[in-house]
Amino acid sequence: MTTTPNPLRDPRDKRLPRVAGPSVLVLFGVTGDLSRKKLLPAIYDLSNRGLLPPGFSLVGFARRDWDHQDFRQIAYEAVKQHARTPFREDVWEHLAEGMHFVPGEFGDPGAFEALSMAVKELDESRGTGGNYAFYLSIPPKFFPEVVEQLRNSGLANSDGSGGFRRVVIEKPFGHDLASAQELNATVHRVFPEESIFRIDHYLGKETVQNILALRFANTMFEPIWNRGFVDHVQITMAEDIGIGGRAGYYDGIGAARDVIQNHLLQLLALTAMEEPTSFSAEAVRAEKAKILSSVRVPGDLALSTARGQYAAGWQGGRNVKGYLEEDGIPASSRTETYAAVKLEIENRRWAGVPFYLRTGKRLSRRVTEVAMVFQKAPHQPFSHTDTEELGQNALVMRVQPDEGITVRFGSKVPGTSMEIRDVNMDFAYGESFTESSPEAYERLLLDVLIGDPPLFPRQEEVELSWQILDPITEFWAGRGHVDQYRSGGYGPDSADELMARDGRAWRRL
Ligand code: BG6
Secondary structure: OOOOOOOOOOOOOOOOOOOOOOOOOEEOOOOHHHHHHHHHHHHHHHHOOOOOOOOOOOEEEEOOOOHHHHHHHHHHHHHHHHOOOOHHHHHHHHHHHEEEEEEOOOOOOHHHHHHHHHHHHHHHHOOOOOEEEEEEEEOOHHHHHHHHHHHHEEEEOOOOOOOOOOEEEEEEEOOOHHHHHHHHHHHOOOOOOHEEEEOOHHHOOOOHHHHHHHHHOOOOOOOHHOOEEEEEEEEEEEOOOOOOOOHHHOHHHHHHHHHHHHHHHHHHHHHHHOOOOOOHHHHHHHHHHHHOEEEEOOOOOOHHEEEEEEEEEEOOOOOEOOOHHHHOOOOOEEEEEEEEEEEEEEEOOOOOOEEEEEOOOOOOOOOOOEEEEEEEOOOOOOOOOOOOOOOOOOEEEEEOOOOEEEEEEEEEEEOOOEEEEEEEEEEEEEHHHOOOOOOOOHHHHHHHHOOOOOOOOOOOHHHHHHHHHHHHHHHHHHOOOEEEEEEEEEEOHHHHHHHHHOOOOOOOO
């Protein structure tokens, strides 16, 4: 096979280029927040990096009375505002030529016929080769309808032409195990498993992929990555923002379904799994599924979980509303905006090592990290007063915003006594590499177009994650009461009490 040299690639880079082939991306839900802030900018960034083919075409589908030009204008504004790479008029012009819009309702077969004609025309005019990826960035209740329409209109079928048909599904994939299984059955009636790309955008983040590099490309960490050395693991995803304009999506879903079921359990899986036999999709997914099936929820959920709702408070230099005062949230809502759970992993490597997961909105700052907290030294030949300020060693994988890795250990304080205090040794992406990290959606969109699946959870992982979460959300539903926590603070007291019962504390946010 010959590959056309890409002028934008560094000629010193000897790796094979990962460049998408001729294709059309059809974006459902093009008017939504995700499209505007993430997907359209990521498509531009890919184009700017020379990773999209010359004839690449983007078709927007939505219930708007737009023409192609309106769509291009909306996309232009989104790119100008949110793209990661510098704006280049020539790149934009080239991309915009391949942007088309099809107006329509999800329930209207005529609109899907129009879509079908539009993509066929693009095959003719832009050489997209009958390769279509359908991105469903739409409310989950429309997934089944759109998937069926794709089948009925013939769009999902490549008619033996050799072109690919792929469907990309944004989370949440169901709201519990039963609904995830039902949705899966619906999608499978139309698309085979290898054509289904379930998005968990955390897997597209460089720092999340680096967990695997850290563990399996090095020798110094893996020997201590087990119950013999690790005291416990804390996985945190804290946000300083509230729910913004997402009341319709968020209420009734809550922090555990929104974040723990997918992002945090994926982080847990990558942190705790065994080494895969290769980095093929099959091998990585098999290890993740294996570890997720070893996760146990402790028996007493009143003691091992906590949840809360943000109350009004002071954040970022201003007064902010409580969750119940947000537009579109009923005053009786019991949806949690903070969730913490303690999980156990029943296998030889991790037995007895708790994994504490927490996530919340309107906390003091934005931070996502995985912290391995190590056991104390079995014996200290120093006096108690010398080690008063010495905590536990920790290895912290900082996913965002300050991407890198911190190793925390004790060091002698300069002076005449043997006082020992915690210090940090840091690796920061920004200091070690000159290139900035691509956005998660750049990587994931490219993988969809190339047809490279390792970073997309397969159905088994999705179901195992719901299986872990279902007893917790059911338990909460039966309880009614939700703790309140102050906006701009550290979460509900019940979360601190959860840790205190085990003689531990959360890392400071
Ligand atoms: C999404 C959640 O999956 O992740 C949001 O639905 C959350 O509620 C977002 O704000 C956070 O993503 P990131 O990449 O900013 O950490």
